[in-house]
Amino acid sequence: xxxxxxxxxxxxxxxxxxxxxxxxxxxxxTLVDGSIxxxxxxxxGVIDSLFSALSHPGRRYILTFLLRSEGxxxxxxxxxxxxxSTDGGSGPEFRRKVTVKLTHTHLPxxxxxxxxxxxxxxxxxxPTDRTKLAAPYLxxxxxxxxxxxxxxxx
Numbered sequence: 626x627x628x629x630x631x632x633x634x635x636x637x638x639x640x641x642x643x644x645x646x647x648x649x650x651x652x653x654x655t656l657v658d659g660s661i662x663x664x665x666x667x668x669x670g671v672i673d674s675l676f677s678a679l680s681h682p683g684r685r686y687i688l689t690f691l692l693r694s695e696g697x698x699x700x701x702x703x704x705x706x707x708x709x710s711t712d713g714g715s716g717p718e719f720r721r722k723v724t725v726k727l728t729h730t731h732l733p734x735x736x737x738x739x740x741x742x743x744x745x746x747x748x749x750x751x752p753t754d755r756t757k758l759a760a761p762y763l764x765x766x767x768x769x770x771x772x773x774x775x776x777x778x779x
Contacts (some may be wrong), residue, residue: 626690678738681732682722686710688759689767691741691752700748701729 679685690706691698707723708715732743732750738757 642718674738675758675762676741678735678740679759679766681731682711683707685728685763685766687727687731687750688740688756690765690766691756692760692763693749696754697749697751700724700727700750703750 646657654775679688686707690703694702694721702721704727707727728745729751732741736743739753740759741753741756742751743749744751
């Protein structure tokens with residue numbers, strides 16, 4: 626009788642572990658144990674910071690506009706896009722509030738995450754190599770918003 630180590634529970638677990646990244650193994654341990662037993666590799670932090678950056682609709686508007694544009698955009702163009710894309714109003718006071726929020730909150734956060742560059746003096750916003758990382762998540766968010774709008778209109 627031969628002993629097939631590759632079918633033992635320990636060996637199967639090791640085979641699965643060999644197929645999973647450290648981050649996947651940590652995620653499975655988190656689900657099973659409720660705690661992380663080993664650090665998640667630094668590259669996996671990129672997804673967490675991306676989700677954090679995309680958690681606000683204003684930042685999603687900015688990145689969507691950047692991805693649809695070629696090259697840099699002006700602050701005025703971004704403000705126009707955000708104002709047109711929201712139901713908050715269109716008067717000068719609303720535009721001022723949008724501008725203040727963008728310049729003091731959202732653009733600095735997106736720049737810190739490396740998702741855009743912002744030249745405050747020239748009022749220019751440019752995409753970076755990392756901006757494209759947000760595209761698939763933005764598509765999902767936009768599809769969800771459309772579906773929710775359809776449901777509320779039904």
